[in-house]
Amino acid sequence: MPPRTAYLDWNATAPLRPEAAAATAEALGHCGNPSSVHRFGRDARRALEAARAQVAALVGAAPAEVVLTSGGTEANQLALRGLPGRRVMVSAIEHDSVRQAVPDAAVVPVAPRGIVDLHALDRMLAAEPRPALVSLMLANNETGIIQPVAEAAQIAHARGALLHCDAVQGAGKLPLDRARLGADLMTLSAHKLGGPPGVGALVVAGDLPLMPLHNGGGQERGRRAGTENLPGIAGFGAACASAADGLGDYGAIAALRDAAERRLGAIAPDAVVYGGDVARLPNTLCIAMPGVAAATQVMALDLAGVMVSAGAACSSGKVRRSHVLDAMGVPAAEAECAIRISLGWSTAAADIDHLVEAWGALYARTRASAA
Amino acid sequence: MNASAARFRHRANSAPVYLDYQATTPVDRRVLGEMLPWFTEKFGNPGSVTHAYGREAEAAVEQARAEVAALIGAEAREIVFTSGATESNNLAIKGAAHFHRAFDKDRVVTVATEHKCVLESALALEREGFRLTVLPVDAQGLVDLDALGAAIDERTAIVSVMAANNEIGVLQPIAEIGALCRARGVLFHSDAAQAVGKVPVDVDAMNIDLLSISGHKVYGPKGIGVLYVRRRPRARLAPLFDGGGQERGVRSGTLPTPLCVGLGAAARIAGAEMAAEAERLLGLRRRFLAAIQARLPEVRLNGDPERRLPGNLNLSFPGAPALALMQACPGLALSTGSACTAAEVEPSYVLRALGVPEALAAASLRLGLGRYTTDSEVDFAVDALAAAAQLVAARERVTAAEARPT
Numbered sequence: 001m002p003p004r005t006a007y008l009d010w011n012a013t014a015p016l017r018p019e020a021a022a023a024t025a026e027a028l029g030h031c032g033n034p035s036s037v038h039r040f041g042r043d044a045r046r047a048l049e050a051a052r053a054q055v056a057a058l059v060g061a062a063p064a065e066v067v068l069t070s071g072g073t074e075a076n077q078l079a080l081r082g083l084p085g086r087r088v089m090v091s092a093i094e095h096d097s098v099r100q101a102v103p104d105a106a107v108v109p110v111a112p113r114g115i116v117d118l119h120a121l122d123r124m125l126a127a128e129p130r131p132a133l134v135s136l137m138l139a140n141n142e143t144g145i146i147q148p149v150a151e152a153a154q155i156a157h158a159r160g161a162l163l164h165c166d167a168v169q170g171a172g173k174l175p176l177d178r179a180r181l182g183a184d185l186m187t188l189s190a191h192k193l194g195g196p197p198g199v200g201a202l203v204v205a206g207d208l209p210l211m212p213l214h215n216g217g218g219q220e221r222g223r224r225a226g227t228e229n230l231p232g233i234a235g236f237g238a239a240c241a242s243a244a245d246g247l248g249d250y251g252a253i254a255a256l257r258d259a260a261e262r263r264l265g266a267i268a269p270d271a272v273v274y275g276g277d278v279a280r281l282p283n284t285l286c287i288a289m290p291g292v293a294a295a296t297q298v299m300a301l302d303l304a305g306v307m308v309s310a311g312a313a314c315s316s317g318k319v320r321r322s323h324v325l326d327a328m329g330v331p332a333a334e335a336e337c338a339i340r341i342s343l344g345w346s347t348a349a350a351d352i353d354h355l356v357e358a359w360g361a362l363y364a365r366t367r368a369s370a371a
Numbered sequence: 372m373n374a375s376a377a378r379f380r381h382r383a384n385s386a387p388v389y390l391d392y393q394a395t396t397p398v399d400r401r402v403l404g405e406m407l408p409w410f411t412e413k414f415g416n417p418g419s420v421t422h423a424y425g426r427e428a429e430a431a432v433e434q435a436r437a438e439v440a441a442l443i444g445a446e447a448r449e450i451v452f453t454s455g456a457t458e459s460n461n462l463a464i465k466g467a468a469h470f471h472r473a474f475d476k477d478r479v480v481t482v483a484t485e486h487k488c489v490l491e492s493a494l495a496l497e498r499e500g501f502r503l504t505v506l507p508v509d510a511q512g513l514v515d516l517d518a519l520g521a522a523i524d525e526r527t528a529i530v531s532v533m534a535a536n537n538e539i540g541v542l543q544p545i546a547e548i549g550a551l552c553r554a555r556g557v558l559f560h561s562d563a564a565q566a567v568g569k570v571p572v573d574v575d576a577m578n579i580d581l582l583s584i585s586g587h588k589v590y591g592p593k594g595i596g597v598l599y600v601r602r603r604p605r606a607r608l609a610p611l612f613d614g615g616g617q618e619r620g621v622r623s624g625t626l627p628t629p630l631c632v633g634l635g636a637a638a639r640i641a642g643a644e645m646a647a648e649a650e651r652l653l654g655l656r657r658r659f660l661a662a663i664q665a666r667l668p669e670v671r672l673n674g675d676p677e678r679r680l681p682g683n684l685n686l687s688f689p690g691a692p693a694l695a696l697m698q699a700c701p702g703l704a705l706s707t708g709s710a711c712t713a714a715e716v717e718p719s720y721v722l723r724a725l726g727v728p729e730a731l732a733a734a735s736l737r738l739g740l741g742r743y744t745t746d747s748e749v750d751f752a753v754d755a756l757a758a759a760a761q762l763v764a765a766r767e768r769v770t771a772a773e774a775r776p777t
Contacts, residue, residue, distance in 0.1 A: 007424060013416035013625065021411050028406070028592065031389060031397035037697070038704035039387050041394070070454030070594065073624035077612035097614030097623060191625065196410055198454065198594045198627025213611055215495050216457040216488025225488055226457030227395065227587060229594025232627070235410075298421045307415075307422035 005305040006351035010283060010344035011141050011169060012309055017194035019242040024196050024235035034228050044230055051237025055201050058240040059186060060177040067202045067223045068233055072168040072189030073097040075202035079164045079185040082210035086133040089124060091116045092327035098135050098166055112329045113278050114145040118155060125159035132161035138170030142324045142340050144284025145275040153182030168192050172243030173250060173281050178203055195239030199232035249345050254282035257343055260352045261285050267360045272334060288338040292366050297339050304358035308341045387704040388748045392682055392741030393537050393565060394706055399590040405636040409629035417626045418617060428628040435635025442638040444573040445599050451618045452631055455596040456564035456585035457488040462598050463560040463581040464492040466608030467529040468501055476528035480504045482514050483724040485533050489562055511675035512541035512725050520551055529558045534566035538708045538721040538737050539674030540683025549578030558606055564588050568641030569680050574599055580606040590742060591637030595630035652681035655740050659684060659749050666757035673722055673735060682740040687731045690764035699759035703752055706737050
């Protein structure tokens with residue numbers, strides 16, 4: 001019998017939805033460059049535009065507003081670097097691909113509860129003589145805390161600024177309407193919502209004159225050169241349609257997450273949950289086991305077959321202290337003990353039992369050895 | 372009913388014969404088989420190395436990296452995964468130029484027949500203040516080594532010359548250019564999207580510092596490419612974009628495991644089968660050319676007849692405009708040139724660079740033969756093209772005669 005596993009790292013990547021797997025596999029079986037004028041090319045172009053419409057529909061945008069990219073990172077960079085001349089302001093809890101997009105970005109602080117400080121944003125915009133571009137994520141990838149994007153957009157627009165929203169973690173988990181949010185630019189990633197890796201989108205309102213990162217052929221209306229990743233895009237489109245249909249599942253997912261939070265809290269009265277008292281993604285639980293380094297927890301859980309993470313899945317494999325918790329004013333010693341548990345549509349009650357068991361065993365061991 | 376009519380009838384209701392392997396190639400079934408599990412059951416993020424699913428994905432990505440490296444004589448750690456050859460070319464050219472600007476190197480040298488994304492990257496640098504030299508080619512499509520040598524100076528940041536042209540298949544003298552650049556201490560980038568897997572490419576023997584590879588041109592998936600970045604002596608680059616710091620900071624973004632695996636498998640298969648397949652394609656190409664010229668002696672081959680990809684022909688059909696010709700051949704999937712610019716009606720800038728007159732350039736087709744092209748497809752295509760060319764040319768003559776004032 002294979003060892004029992006519980007995958008609880010959905011914010012790092014989600015398994016492919018069956019509809020997306022079918023669409024991707026189907027497209028992989030066809031040969032055609034969407035820019036070619038022959039039948040293979042025309043078929044590819046039709047599939048491309050159908051998928052683009054599905055992506056657009058997820059966020060209430062027009063298909064022409066969707067620029068398909070190689071993923072969320074590229075889309076974030078395209079948004080922030082594509083409008084030169086604007087002063088870029090990013091919240092302190094943004095993903096690295098936003099924080100590091102432009103070297104001289106101003107940082108908008110967040111309040112201790114993990115929500116961006118809108119008064120500070122307004123002050124910063126008022127003091128900035130240049131036109132600005134504000135980047136605020138829909139929901140944080142580590143804590144799941146939902147940000148007041150619509151309010152930030154109103155403030156930004158009142159000051160003549162544009163708003164970019166990295167919606168990578170929120171899309172597919174929350175209802176999403178680009179216009180209601182007031183986002184001039186919005187980033188999506190396929191593999192976070194059940195599409196394949198290697199594809200994402202930047203949704204661009206109207207005709208903002210984006211300067212491309214990639215020069216070349218005139219694909220994506222000149223905003224992103226390169227032969228389109230059609231199988232990936234087809235899977236992305238199908239995943240968006242399926243995610244929109246599956247939003248209702250998140251009530252049950254939230255119930256599982258809340259059960260996990262309650263049970264871990266019952267085992268460890270000293271555990272700290274981040275974002276428990278504010279609006280949060282239904283699938284995310286960021287929790288610290290004081291005195292036990294996140295790396296130790298993640299390793300112990302991995303040995304027990306439970307897959308979680310100590311923050312963003314980045315390159316190094318090193319567990320770094322979270323800049324998100326830092327920005328929230330969490331003391332370093334405590335932040336170093338925080339892990340991220342994230343659920344998805346195929347998470348079962350047994351997965352939560354498995355987590356609670358493994359986490360509880362680790363907690364008991366560490367408390368016993370400390371005693 | 373003769374044989375060709377029978378073939379034509381047989382084809383009438385099936386998919387067109389695919390003769391556009393330079394635009395994109397189908398994913399090899401063997402490649403697809405290796406990729407699929409990484410889409411579904413093995414879906415971990417290769418950056419999530421703190422758990423089992425992530426490590427399993429990371430190991431697969433690293434194996435793919437080694438497979439790509441082996442195909443070009445590189446080390447695995449010199450392979451940077453990108454979203455495709457367009458990104459690789461942008462990263463190589465802009466990245467090298469931006470890095471070396473701090474060392475008073477502000478010049479970029481490339482060639483008139485490069486892929487559009489190379490030329491556009493170079494033009495973007497020119498708009499930033501770099502000085503750009505675009506070298507001409509001769510009537511065969513080859514760059515002149517003396518002119519290249521003369522264009523390089525101590526302020527040259529990068530020389531970019533493609534290994535094989537995407538429209539005319541012409542193979543540039545990459546080893547000679549590499550030796551020249553190495554001797555002069557200038558970084559050498561080659562867009563090898565069309566060459567890798569089709570003809571031997573060895574980054575050490577050819578002194579290549581940076582080399583672009585495309586997945587979907589070698590029977591691998593779309594959405595994945597590679598930039599080879601030499602470590603000794605080190606080719607230094609500024610990244611195109613930043614983020615999670617994947618790929619040693621040169622290229623951020625979650626690595627798409629199934630696509631990396633697919634490119635690795637495609638590279639392994641190409642390496643094993645390249646010699647025999649090149650021989651087979653060369654035979655098909657010769658058969659095609661001989662047969663079409665037997666039917667239409669006026670047909671002219673563009674680009675060097677020998678120094679070209681085994682699977683490429685670029686033919687001019689005097690008097691038969693390419694678009695009309697393509698419309699008259701619904702049973703063939705053809706193109707006039709680069710797919711990226713296929714929708715444009717103006718004649719190919721590549722052919723113009725060879726000095727092909729405008730009317731002839733506008734009567735030219737690219738024929739890409741590949742792994743699944745058969746003898747009978749070649750014969751069918753020759754029949755269809757020859758008949759169509761005669762029809763179109765006759766129609767054009769009538770139209771011209773009617774338009775002539777009496």
